[in-house]
Amino acid sequence: MKAWMFNGVGSPIELVDVPDPIPGPGEVVVDLKAAGLCHTDVGITDGTMAEILGFTPIILGHEAAGIVSAVGDGVETVSIGDRVAVSAMGDGTSGVLGQKNIGVGRHGAYAEKTLAPASEIIPLPATVPFEQAAAATDAGMTSYHAVFVRGGLKPGTRVGIIGLGGLGMTAARLAVLGGGEVYAAEINTQVHAAGIERGVKQVVDDVKDLAQFELDLIVDFAGFGTTTAGAIEVVNSGGRVVQVGLGRAEATINTHLLTMKEVELRGSIGGTPADTVEVLKFISSGDLAISTQSIGFTEISSGLEQLARGEVGGKRLVALLD
Numbered sequence: 001m002k003a004w005m006f007n008g009v010g011s012p013i014e015l016v017d018v019p020d021p022i023p024g025p026g027e028v029v030v031d032l033k034a035a036g037l038c039h040t041d042v043g044i045t046d047g048t049m050a051e052i053l054g055f056t057p058i059i060l061g062h063e064a065a066g067i068v069s070a071v072g073d074g075v076e077t078v079s080i081g082d083r084v085a086v087s088a089m090g091d092g093t094s095g096v097l098g099q100k101n102i103g104v105g106r107h108g109a110y111a112e113k114t115l116a117p118a119s120e121i122i123p124l125p126a127t128v129p130f131e132q133a134a135a136a137t138d139a140g141m142t143s144y145h146a147v148f149v150r151g152g153l154k155p156g157t158r159v160g161i162i163g164l165g166g167l168g169m170t171a172a173r174l175a176v177l178g179g180g181e182v183y184a185a186e187i188n189t190q191v192h193a194a195g196i197e198r199g200v201k202q203v204v205d206d207v208k209d210l211a212q213f214e215l216d217l218i219v220d221f222a223g224f225g226t227t228t229a230g231a232i233e234v235v236n237s238g239g240r241v242v243q244v245g246l247g248r249a250e251a252t253i254n255t256h257l258l259t260m261k262e263v264e265l266r267g268s269i270g271g272t273p274a275d276t277v278e279v280l281k282f283i284s285s286g287d288l289a290i291s292t293q294s295i296g297f298t299e300i301s302s303g304l305e306q307l308a309r310g311e312v313g314g315k316r317l318v319a320l321l322d
Helices: 039-046 130-150 166-177 189-197 207-213 226-234 255-260 273-285 297-308
Strands: 002-006 014-017 027-036 063-071 083-086 113-117 121-123 158-162 181-185 202-204 217-220 240-243 264-267 292-296 316-320
Touching (some): 002 297, 027 130, 083 130, 121 273, 158 166, 158 207, 158 226, 166 217, 166 273, 181 207, 202 207, 217 226
Parallel strands (some): 217 240
């Protein structure tokens, strides 16, 4: 089969021929129909996140959807011909840096086929396209986990979303679907209308302008330090700030405000297979569509270069395979 191989920092991924995977006991082979491209893979190839890899050379890619083509001994939960996604977070116990995860600790989705434990296979509703399914395994899962699991959003929660890029826009829509009263801060005014279309009540330019909405929860998908500090400043007393974005590695925050207002500051990264299942339900119902841009399998290398240059905007790049 054809696969994009990463040999190490300093060299681009290379399209190569490798043997087809053969399932062992408890494993399945998935013929891939869609593979999402992620900034994490940009970080791996440029060296800033290469330490998370279990080995090299490795086939990258952790957003996978396709059709089961082979099953190993003992597999009873999955059958040949099933439409499935592969969990980007393993079985949910190893964390985002887990050395067993697809595209990190074993060969990933930038290939015509991938091998996965049956325990990491997520059935797809018939109404969910492969392109949306691949995006759901990471962008959807991460957004859902931040808003509902770490943020604790419930119907009626007044929530602010900082940053209406790919993750932020998905999170805003999920928060609306969860019954939240949703506001957003986004410096790029060109995407304000898209936020309103997804149910956001009002979009402001600056984080501090969110103060007028008396928010109980703020989820920061930008993470530029000033956004973190601003969120702590404007969230209600007793409120919660969830940090997802990693625009800067460090932030200066007002610990006096954090303490006196009893604000809870939480980090959020990745999610679990259960989060992905919930996102797929929203997609299946027609209430959620993750913004994607499709490319061909042979364009994966150039697609990662586009991501690195910041040319994709708020869309999720997804490679489609025949």
